[in-house]
Amino acid sequence: MAINLKTVDDKELLYGTKICQGCGAGMAARMALKVLGEKTVLCTPACCFAATTTVFPQSSIFVNNAISAFPGLAATASGMTHAMKALGWDDDYTMLAIAGDGGTIDIGLQGLSGAAERNDDLIYICYDNEAYMNTGVQRSGSTPFDAWTTTTPTGPCSKGEKNKFRKSLFEIMSAHRIPYVATASVAYPQDYMAKVAKAKEIKGCRVIHVSAPCPTGWGYDTAKTVELAKMAVESGLWYLAENEGGEMKLTYKPKELKDPADYLKMQKRFKHLTEEDIQEIREIRDAEWERLKKVLSFE
Amino acid sequence: MSRKAFLSANEAAAHGVRLAKPEIVSAYPITPQTTLVEKIADFIADGESDIDYIMVESEHSAMAAAFGASLMGARTFTASSSQGLLYMAEMLHYASGTRVPIVMVDANRATAAPWNIYGDQRDTMSQRDAGWIMLFAESGQEALDMILQAYKIAEDPEIMTPVMVNLDGFTLTHTYDVVEIPDQEEVDAFLPPYKTDYKLDPEHPLTMAATTGPDFHTENRAQQQLAMEAAKAKIQEVSDEFAKMFGRDYHGLVEEYRCDDAEVALVATGSSAGTTRIIVDELREEGKKVGMIKIRSFRPFPKEYFHSVIDKFKAVGVIDRSISFGAEGTIFQEVKGAMYGSDAKLGNYIVGLGGRDVSRALIKEMFDKLFNMVNGGEEEEVQFLGLRW
Numbered sequence: 169m170a171i172n173l174k175t176v177d178d179k180e181l182l183y184g185t186k187i188c189q190g191c192g193a194g195m196a197a198r199m200a201l202k203v204l205g206e207k208t209v210l211c212t213p214a215c216c217f218a219a220t221t222t223v224f225p226q227s228s229i230f231v232n233n234a235i236s237a238f239p240g241l242a243a244t245a246s247g248m249t250h251a252m253k254a255l256g257w258d259d260d261y262t263m264l265a266i267a268g269d270g271g272t273i274d275i276g277l278q279g280l281s282g283a284a285e286r287n288d289d290l291i292y293i294c295y296d297n298e299a300y301m302n303t304g305v306q307r308s309g310s311t312p313f314d315a316w317t318t319t320t321p322t323g324p325c326s327k328g329e330k331n332k333f334r335k336s337l338f339e340i341m342s343a344h345r346i347p348y349v350a351t352a353s354v355a356y357p358q359d360y361m362a363k364v365a366k367a368k369e370i371k372g373c374r375v376i377h378v379s380a381p382c383p384t385g386w387g388y389d390t391a392k393t394v395e396l397a398k399m400a401v402e403s404g405l406w407y408l409a410e411n412e413g414g415e416m417k418l419t420y421k422p423k424e425l426k427d428p429a430d431y432l433k434m435q436k437r438f439k440h441l442t443e444e445d446i447q448e449i450r451e452i453r454d455a456e457w458e459r460l461k462k463v464l465s466f467e
Numbered sequence: 468m469s470r471k472a473f474l475s476a477n478e479a480a481a482h483g484v485r486l487a488k489p490e491i492v493s494a495y496p497i498t499p500q501t502t503l504v505e506k507i508a509d510f511i512a513d514g515e516s517d518i519d520y521i522m523v524e525s526e527h528s529a530m531a532a533a534f535g536a537s538l539m540g541a542r543t544f545t546a547s548s549s550q551g552l553l554y555m556a557e558m559l560h561y562a563s564g565t566r567v568p569i570v571m572v573d574a575n576r577a578t579a580a581p582w583n584i585y586g587d588q589r590d591t592m593s594q595r596d597a598g599w600i601m602l603f604a605e606s607g608q609e610a611l612d613m614i615l616q617a618y619k620i621a622e623d624p625e626i627m628t629p630v631m632v633n634l635d636g637f638t639l640t641h642t643y644d645v646v647e648i649p650d651q652e653e654v655d656a657f658l659p660p661y662k663t664d665y666k667l668d669p670e671h672p673l674t675m676a677a678t679t680g681p682d683f684h685t686e687n688r689a690q691q692q693l694a695m696e697a698a699k700a701k702i703q704e705v706s707d708e709f710a711k712m713f714g715r716d717y718h719g720l721v722e723e724y725r726c727d728d729a730e731v732a733l734v735a736t737g738s739s740a741g742t743t744r745i746i747v748d749e750l751r752e753e754g755k756k757v758g759m760i761k762i763r764s765f766r767p768f769p770k771e772y773f774h775s776v777i778d779k780f781k782a783v784g785v786i787d788r789s790i791s792f793g794a795e796g797t798i799f800q801e802v803k804g805a806m807y808g809s810d811a812k813l814g815n816y817i818v819g820l821g822g823r824d825v826s827r828a829l830i831k832e833m834f835d836k837l838f839n840m841v842n843g844g845e846e847e848e849v850q851f852l853g854l855r856w
Contacts, residue, residue, distance in 0.1 A: 209539075240527060
């Protein structure tokens, strides 16, 4: 059954949080929990999401939940899912790990690789807000080219983040040959929730990398999270794809890629860019899109 | 019926793990811990154990997986050594701060640099403040028995604190001795399956390991200290119960050996205690009034015991296989603190680093130095013994 406004569960398993207005990470977690339901066990590292949902004596998470260390999330979730089976929990429980881009593709990558290699039975969702937001907007391996962060400040000698390519978690995890890998965006809830629902029905290690804008770190109007996340996809700076059992495909193809300039100009982290800088980003985008056509076999 | 076998301390500890029946083991190999986890893998391969052994990619993940499994209410085990213990240090604190009763073995080994795979206690002593109960075994038999006792201590509702069982690298882990392996039925009677309400629960979802701010963090820490203090009586009680059931008495936190009328005593841990025992016997033959104090529990530290003997000995020496640079041997600092107010002469002997043998001659030299002080001689308080230069 397709997930849409009529069929989506109205039960909230995440509310009363201290997340910022317009937080993409909160949206990603809320939607995932709606699909996965009460029979979910959650684990997060000491990230934005944990800091805003789980401060004793309050918790805004209404499923079993624990916090672990940044490099330890995937392995903690592995231990939890193994124990669930050893202790005879019902088969329909889902082990869910949620972490940001830093906790996943940087400090958490080794542990995630181990969990993937063992094909441990868990869903791992990386909400990507493109920097270390909880510690105050420092760059990560997923920070886009030219973006200002507090560790890639702009100045006479710096235009922001130097790396032209972000680490591709989708391809890294695909190389582990786990049963399901997907990218998604909080601006495409049907696509995202359908992927979570599909992942739920598969056993083994499943990884979903979801684009989740951060108004605080990126510098934009908190009402524009969805609009901005959508523009990233429409301008080819992010893509919606999945890899089910080795078959990689794009799940949404913009009819025509929009100019990234409009997306970039909405955010303070890119306010220093000149027309020349934006042209360079267009060219990087074009080259990346051509590469993705080969990886994901689309025209 | 129990049976006897010729085992290394690592193998003996592995039998202890098999008999304790943890649901989950997660471990990453490191010398000299390897033969312990290999033996567990053998038990599983041979159908002698149905432990779920998670083959993790690092020590950090080993402790993280044990932490996760323990949060669910599973009995868990891991083992490491040296660099591995340092690598998992972050998760040691998660485990103790969340009060999950993981039991681990640390095969005590030097820490790099200089890189060295052999035995000393600088790895474990660097984790002194990680909030774990730290026990030291003297023999393969004690290693096996200590694993069983460790679970009973760790999982006690009043304690709920993880336990690190320390085995001197190579000197114990790779040294063979006759070990009595208890029957499963006997062990089951001593150590029933782990049952706790303190876990994630399908019927009653809750959050564990939550963030605590300044308003609750100190209370969390105070409770850890209370549990550690309570563990002193629990370690004694479990030791006594074990002695009754299995006939082997380890005397709780501290064992005094021939101390009743002793004038000088040496404080030892682990394998050094075995050698010291022999030297005490030899010197007693010569009519010298010597004894040994063997520390089994370093955390919680048997402060009350040492305070109780401040007037008992004329001199007390401490064997340390670690040193806190710029201060003193790690164990010595604590013995000295606990003996505050004593008139006894105190000496600290740093030996056995990076696998160097703690020989009988060295132990004798320590006793000589203690007697020298008793007879009015001067000695440096902290001394490296057996240095090349």
